[in-house]
Amino acid sequence: MLRPDLAPAFNGARVLITGGLGFIGSNLARELVESGARVMLVDSLIDEYGGNLFNIAGIEEAVTVNISDVRDEHSLRYLVREQDFVFNLAGQTSHIDSMVAPYNDLEINCRSQLSILEACRHQNPDVRIVFASTRQIYGRPRQLPVTEDHPIHPVDVNGINKTAGEWYHLLYGDVYGIRVTVLRLTNTYGPRMRVRDARQTFLGYWLRLILSGEHLDVFGDGRQRRDFNYVDDAVSAFLLAATRDEAVGQVYNLGDANPISLTDLAQLVVELNGSGKWQLVPFPADRKSIDIGDYWADFSKIERELGWRPQVELRDGLAETLHFYREHGARSYWDASG
Amino acid sequence: MLRPDLAPAFNGARVLITGGLGFIGSNLARELVESGARVMLVDSLIDEYGGNLFNIAGIEEAVTVNISDVRDEHSLRYLVREQDFVFNLAGQTSHIDSMVAPYNDLEINCRSQLSILEACRHQNPDVRIVFASTRQIYGRPRQLPVTEDHPIHPVDVNGINKTAGEWYHLLYGDVYGIRVTVLRLTNTYGPRMRVRDARQTFLGYWLRLILSGEHLDVFGDGRQRRDFNYVDDAVSAFLLAATRDEAVGQVYNLGDANPISLTDLAQLVVELNGSGKWQLVPFPADRKSIDIGDYWADFSKIERELGWRPQVELRDGLAETLHFYREHGARSYWDASG
Numbered sequence: 001m002l003r004p005d006l007a008p009a010f011n012g013a014r015v016l017i018t019g020g021l022g023f024i025g026s027n028l029a030r031e032l033v034e035s036g037a038r039v040m041l042v043d044s045l046i047d048e049y050g051g052n053l054f055n056i057a058g059i060e061e062a063v064t065v066n067i068s069d070v071r072d073e074h075s076l077r078y079l080v081r082e083q084d085f086v087f088n089l090a091g092q093t094s095h096i097d098s099m100v101a102p103y104n105d106l107e108i109n110c111r112s113q114l115s116i117l118e119a120c121r122h123q124n125p126d127v128r129i130v131f132a133s134t135r136q137i138y139g140r141p142r143q144l145p146v147t148e149d150h151p152i153h154p155v156d157v158n159g160i161n162k163t164a165g166e167w168y169h170l171l172y173g174d175v176y177g178i179r180v181t182v183l184r185l186t187n188t189y190g191p192r193m194r195v196r197d198a199r200q201t202f203l204g205y206w207l208r209l210i211l212s213g214e215h216l217d218v219f220g221d222g223r224q225r226r227d228f229n230y231v232d233d234a235v236s237a238f239l240l241a242a243t244r245d246e247a248v249g250q251v252y253n254l255g256d257a258n259p260i261s262l263t264d265l266a267q268l269v270v271e272l273n274g275s276g277k278w279q280l281v282p283f284p285a286d287r288k289s290i291d292i293g294d295y296w297a298d299f300s301k302i303e304r305e306l307g308w309r310p311q312v313e314l315r316d317g318l319a320e321t322l323h324f325y326r327e328h329g330a331r332s333y334w335d336a337s338g
Numbered sequence: 339m340l341r342p343d344l345a346p347a348f349n350g351a352r353v354l355i356t357g358g359l360g361f362i363g364s365n366l367a368r369e370l371v372e373s374g375a376r377v378m379l380v381d382s383l384i385d386e387y388g389g390n391l392f393n394i395a396g397i398e399e400a401v402t403v404n405i406s407d408v409r410d411e412h413s414l415r416y417l418v419r420e421q422d423f424v425f426n427l428a429g430q431t432s433h434i435d436s437m438v439a440p441y442n443d444l445e446i447n448c449r450s451q452l453s454i455l456e457a458c459r460h461q462n463p464d465v466r467i468v469f470a471s472t473r474q475i476y477g478r479p480r481q482l483p484v485t486e487d488h489p490i491h492p493v494d495v496n497g498i499n500k501t502a503g504e505w506y507h508l509l510y511g512d513v514y515g516i517r518v519t520v521l522r523l524t525n526t527y528g529p530r531m532r533v534r535d536a537r538q539t540f541l542g543y544w545l546r547l548i549l550s551g552e553h554l555d556v557f558g559d560g561r562q563r564r565d566f567n568y569v570d571d572a573v574s575a576f577l578l579a580a581t582r583d584e585a586v587g588q589v590y591n592l593g594d595a596n597p598i599s600l601t602d603l604a605q606l607v608v609e610l611n612g613s614g615k616w617q618l619v620p621f622p623a624d625r626k627s628i629d630i631g632d633y634w635a636d637f638s639k640i641e642r643e644l645g646w647r648p649q650v651e652l653r654d655g656l657a658e659t660l661h662f663y664r665e666h667g668a669r670s671y672w673d674a675s676g
Binding site: 099102103106110111114115118151152154155156157160161163164167168171174175289290 | 437440441444448449452453456489490492493494495498499501502505506509512513627628
């Protein structure tokens with residue numbers, strides 16, 4: 001257990017995790033199982049997304065897996081009933097894919113969010129919801145670090161749709177009294193992230209490349225600085241947010257106080273791996289037009305109000321993650337949907 | 339012609355107006371026909387929306403009417419071809435309806451906007467688009483008058499979806515170079531608005547009530563102040579925006595420098611009608627939760643950059659509108675879809 005003080009809140013509780021076979025969802029599920037929660041995972045296992053059955057290896061018997069798509073509003077109407085908590089993490093996360101297939105992104109990141117909220121409103125209005133939003137909605141930062149008050153100015157279809165999805169949650173809180181908290185995640189990394197390609201996180205793809213003996217490509221001049229949260233820290237934030245009354249109706253940034261440039265990150269990955277190479281390459285045009293440049297979050301609001309701050313240093317988290325993929329990568333992640 | 343200097347830009351031009359049988363769309367069509375444009379109107383004539391065939395009485399022979407729904411992406415792919423201008427006005431505009439039927443609002447105000455933009459991107463990337471956005475996206479004003487930099491904070495599903503629709507337009511401008519201008523409209527009134535109920539504008543419904551000898555209900559204490567644009571002024575802004583290169587990629591508020599309280603407005607309507615009564619009534623709960631309170635826009639940006647400002651005084655515009663509905667209301671608007 002990361003946060004022993006939180007376990008009692010979930011002991012015996014009924015918890016639904018959308019995107020539950022995905023990266024953050026499955027790590028969250030592990031914590032909840034340890035806390036004694038009755039966990040149901042909803043996931044569609046779409047090939048290009050983060051869901052992977054291996055993500056729940058070892059806890060298969062302790063959770064209920066319901067393979068269904070959050071776009072299926074009828075299933076959702078049933079599944080949200082009698083849940084104490086909904087961790088709403090299902091989403092299309094690829095910025096590039098959102099530009100190529102904007103309707104698909106809209107169906108998942110807008111329409112499905114509405115249907116989850118409608119289901120909760122009609123079937124289970126007392127449920128506690130934590131929604132996974134994203135730093136992407138801020139677009140290119142006007143000032144750093146980025147606070148929750150920073151203007152919302154998404155630079156891709158995914159960012160626009162995630163904004164709508166977030167705002168539906170806040171609206172259903174304001175108008176219908178549903179107890180909702182929004183977390184705006186920055187780059188999250190760790191065991192069980194999708195590493196097959198750069199759809200979910202470029203860092204995951206880097207780890208797979210370096211473990212496969214391939215070069216890492218760093219786009220542009222590599223000086224873009226970003227902040228990273230280890231998945232256990234992100235999971236702690238979800239659990240904390242779900243249990244605190246003062247978090248209802250609130251939006252919180254997650255983030256890290258030590259942003260790192262992409263070249264330094266590539267160098268660190270090479271160093272931790274013990275071998276490997278990285279190189280600067282020009283930005284592909286489709287990525288350049290939606291790149292947000294430097295980004296790191298001001299997470300002082302959640303630190304002040306809920307006492308959250310990241311515990312895992314990037315170096316330690318990356319070492320742990322490399323270790324995980326060295327052990328499981330080729331068999332369970334290289335080609336699997338996760 | 340309202341603006342004789344604009345006519346040459348449209349003479350012989352091919353123009354598509356979505357929502358073209360609606361209130362603003364049909365008034366815009368009249369101007370464009372006078373300018374010598376070849377005008378196609380796309381409208382679905384959905385009962386609850388603003389489309390009404392009577393709105394084009396007198397210009398039926400001068401325009402092409404294509405009855406179709408903007409949700410029909412296949413039709414749109416064809417219809418946008420070879421157009422010089424698209425005035426994109428189709429929308430679900432009822433705030434209350436958006437809460438009762440949120441998917442419907444999403445399909446029209448989000449998904450259809452994406453499909454119009456995708457159609458333009460693939461079929462006609464050189465088209466010039468002006469999109470009708472709304473003050474609703476600002477939510478409850480933090481300061482007055484509201485500038486374009488005011489935070490976006492919609493308070494209903496309609497506001498969230500209109501925000502997404504607006505942002506898709508700006509994004510397709512940024513990423514694909516489509517020449518787009520966004521106008522954020524305030525309350526617009528005038529001949530051809532929907533008066534059958536308060537779905538589109540409460541003021542239209544008031545006019546119908548007073549002309550039918552019924553009382554006007556003013557919600558709350560009636561002190562909420564709002565600004566109003568006569569439809570001819572709004573039409574001028576659309577025409578102006580479409581013709582000016584410096585408007586590409588820009589967002590402009592429309593508005594009026596003389597906001598009026600709802601009680602004063604009710605009194606003015608009664609006075610101009612020569613008879614009638616209004617009364618204060620408590621806010622219905624469903625309206626109170628999404629009411630935005632006082633609102634008036636700062637329209638100095640469009641005044642400074644494009645030279646637009648409203649020309650028609652509220653008293654004159656209202657008198658004109660009352661005259662229109664006294665003549666045509668009972669036969670063509672009371673029960674017709676408009």
